[in-house]
Amino acid sequence: MKYTIFYFVLLATLLTSCHKEATLPPITNTGANVLACKVNGKVVIVSGNNNRQFMDPYGVMFNPMTWFGLIIVEGDNGSPKTGISLHIIYNDTLGNYPIITGYNPNTYIPLGASYVTESSNSAFTTDSSHGGSINIIAYSGKHISGTFAFDAINDEGKFVHITEGRFDITNK
Numbered sequence: 001m002k003y004t005i006f007y008f009v010l011l012a013t014l015l016t017s018c019h020k021e022a023t024l025p026p027i028t029n030t031g032a033n034v035l036a037c038k039v040n041g042k043v044v045i046v047s048g049n050n051n052r053q054f055m056d057p058y059g060v061m062f063n064p065m066t067w068f069g070l071i072i073v074e075g076d077n078g079s080p081k082t083g084i085s086l087h088i089i090y091n092d093t094l095g096n097y098p099i100i101t102g103y104n105p106n107t108y109i110p111l112g113a114s115y116v117t118e119s120s121n122s123a124f125t126t127d128s129s130h131g132g133s134i135n136i137i138a139y140s141g142k143h144i145s146g147t148f149a150f151d152a153i154n155d156e157g158k159f160v161h162i163t164e165g166r167f168d169i170t171n172k
Helices: 002-017
Strands: 034-039 042-047 059-065 070-077 082-089 095-099 110-117 132-139 143-153 159-170
Touching (some): 082 095, 095 110
16 A cells, blocks of 8 residues: 555656646737747747837837838747847738848848847858748738748857747737
């Protein structure tokens, strides 16, 4: 009987201490204010919208600079700090857009995608050899949703593979 109780307590402890792996949120078009993806297979989720503007610390945002043919989608979370930026040329239609590097000729704002984390010494960015794509599912002046994936490299020559990305953002 002693062993039965011991094994029961041991089993209960093991079952309650199991760590459940984070899962990606579903792809939505509801204004969920989330940007999520897998970075080298690990789930990263950035959420919340505090009507942030560029350089504000946390949350998700998009900047619809469509008059310049540009859309910027960004997300930063607090701890550990993780940032994802997507800058693309947009031609007013839904669908798939390649992530290209360079500058928007109308604004000289850099194009491409990047991933930054506290644990890395430098940003991972797309370049001419490492790119990806963004699929815009829905867009209005206040709301954007879609999916993305890209590969990026840092100054040390290390790579990240960003897969199964999704965003659903409404600016207030």
